[in-house]
Amino acid sequence: MKKNIFYLLLLVIGAWACSDEPEFPDPGLDATKSSIDTVRRDTIDTYWIAMNITAPNGIERIQVLNGRNYQVIEEFSSEYRGQKDVQFEYPVDLTSINVDTTLQYIVKVVDQRMRSYNKGFTLHVRKFSSPDIKVVGGADMMGLVSPVFELKALFETGLKPMASYRVLLGNEVIDENVFSDTLVYQYAYKRMIDTKMDWGKDYTIRIELKDNEGTLGVKEMKLRLIEMKRPFKIAKSTEKGVSFEMELFYDEERDRLDGMIYTRYSTSIVDGFEQTKLNYSRYEFEYSSDDLLVGWKRMTLDEELQDVDTSMSVVYTYVPGTKKLQTVDYEEGKPAFAVTVHDWYDHGGGEILP
Structure with a gap:
């Protein structure tokens, strides 16, 4: 009889435990997946990290961390302590950024039961729109085994359309083009170049790219004929x-x-x-x-x-x-x-x- 009463109590306690809500629910965010965004400096000076936070146990503190070294950038405690539903926003100042930059942040939420939740933010910041020239290979000195070679480059002007480009070898214009009827913001350039070159002498190739506001971008490289070792x-x-x-x-x-x-x-x-x-x-x-x-x-x-x-x-x-x-x-x-x-x-x- 005592055994039957003991088993009955266990069943009652188990049913009561299953029907009740957890005692220490985890804090929740609007999404656990990291946020990735890209902005251009032409359009924004301040970027806002924003997220919805639900903390049934009440918020203890919110920390914004550097996503690269996990150092705390700023901590918020009194502003949010005890709150259970929060729209959190944090401003990121972009005014000092003038080159392409990637920023990484982590927002860490700790509730009053010392449970925590993290969400990552990655922000790609593109510099102000201007003519940009990236040559395939990227070196300032190109060693050539032949005076016949293919020049490849990527032209970009951001939010401003391209107006024209030209390519010079020394003082001679060997290629040029004007974009008059179409709006082009990115252009894959490719051209075979055949020139007379002497061994051991340096030559300069210059690429000029202009946008529709007259801003000029320039890329210069040195060319030199080098001896290719004979493969066996x-x-x-x-x-x-x-x-x-x-x-x-x-x-x-x-x-x-x-x-x-x-x-x-x-x-x-x-x-x-x-x-x-x-x-x-x-x-x-x-x-x-x-x-x-x-x-x-x-x-x-x-x-x-x-x-x-x-x-x-x-x-x-x-x-x-x-x-x-x-x-x-x-x-x-x-x-x-x-x-x-x-x-x-x-x-x-x-x-x-x-």
Whole structure:
């Protein structure tokens, strides 16, 4: 009988405990996810961190912390102590910011039962709108292995439309454009540049970008021809178990590529064992008396690198008396894959069409 009464009391206490609210509820925020925002200085001097706070036990204090080192920037106690529903706002002064900056804050709420809750705020502050030029590579000195190179840059003007740009090499304007009919705020610039350069001499390339209010942005870089070390082996691997290797052979007297061996390794699992398959190809290059590439031959070899399985040749034909490529033809008896140069560019490259 005593045991039955004891079990009954346990059931009653359990039911009472489950039906009542928790004694120490956690404080709640309008959202636990961190807040991320971006503003531009043209539009704002003060940014307000704002959030709704619900604290059933009453607020003890609210702290604003530096999100990078967790140092307390400011603490609020008497203003909010005992309150249970609060719209919290905290001003962030942006007037001293003149460059792109990222600010990070944490708002920590502690209730009167010493329970706490945090919410993070990340604010990306963009500088005042002005012409901005970012060159791919970003270095102030560009080392080139050839006087033919591609210049890539990103132009931005913030909230003000672009008016024009121009690119100068030394004192010579090599490219320019005016945005007259369209509103452009961001522009991906790309151009092939072919110029005469001497070894060891520095050249200056200057990019000028202007917005519709006449504000000018300038980016200058130095160019210099540098010697590229000659590679003798090139290797590359893929995620699918395939790797490639090229062994290069040179004619040292004429300073040109004489031939190469191309090896392809492919790995697979067969009956639970890893197997690697090798395929070889050997390439031989043929030049004219004036060092123009006039053809090459490829031979497919077996795994012992001895027997030739198949071979093919390619012939390059140039415009007579020039170094301009005219046609590329595969040897007779092979599938037709001849191509003709459709247009020729000053930088030495051509567009080839079947």
